[in-house]
Amino acid sequence: MLRRSRNESAVDEQAGNGSPASIFLAGLLLSATGSDHAFCHSAINDSGLVKPHTDLESRLNQPFYLRLTHKGLTLIAVLFGVITIFAGSGVLTGSDPGYVVFFPLLVYNTVMGFIYIGVGVVAWRNVHYGRNGAAAVFVLNLLVLVAIWLLYNSGGAVAIDSLRAMTLRTIIWLLLFTGLFWLSRRNPGT
Structure with missing residues (x-):
C-alpha cells in the first residue's frame, strides 16, 4: 500500500x-x-x-469577468513594457525618431520597460503586489513627466513629442493601477 x-x-x-x-x-x-x-x-x-x-x-472561485480583467491588465503591462524596450533600444542603437531626443529620458524609458514587464508578471501572480508596483510606476512616471514639463517650459532640449509620450505612459499606468486597485478590492483573497 x-x-x-x-x-x-x-x-x-x-x-x-x-x-x-x-x-x-x-x-x-x-x-x-x-x-x-x-x-x-x-x-x-x-x-x-x-x-x-x-x-x-x-x-x-473568482467570477470569469474578474479573471479576464486581471489577465488583460497584466498582459497590457507586459506588452507595453516590451514595446517600450523595443522603441527605446531602437533609438539607443541609432534609429532616428524624427525629433530631438532627450537622452536621460530615453534611458529612463528603456529601463522602465523592463520594470513594466516585471510589474506585469508580479500582477499576474498577485493582484495586491501588482497594484503596489503599478502605483510606484505611475508615481515615478508622473514625477518624470513633471520634470520634463518644467524643462520644456524653461526652453530645455525636450521635444513636445517626448512630453506627449510621457503623458501617455503616465495615463496608461494610472489606468493599470486603477484597474488593479479595483480588482484587489473586489477579491481580497488574491
Missing part, C-alpha cells in the same frame, strides 16, 4: 463523502499547487478538518 502524505490525507478528509467529483477536485488542487505546499495557508475548521485556503482556491 502506498504511504500518503499528511497533505494528501487532509485532502481526503476535506473531500468528505469520497464521491468521484470530490476526489477529482481534491486531486486537481494537489496537482495544481504541489502536495508539499498545497495547504501552506490552511486552517482547522470547527469539525477539526483541514480547510484549505490557497491562492489557487481564491482564483478558481
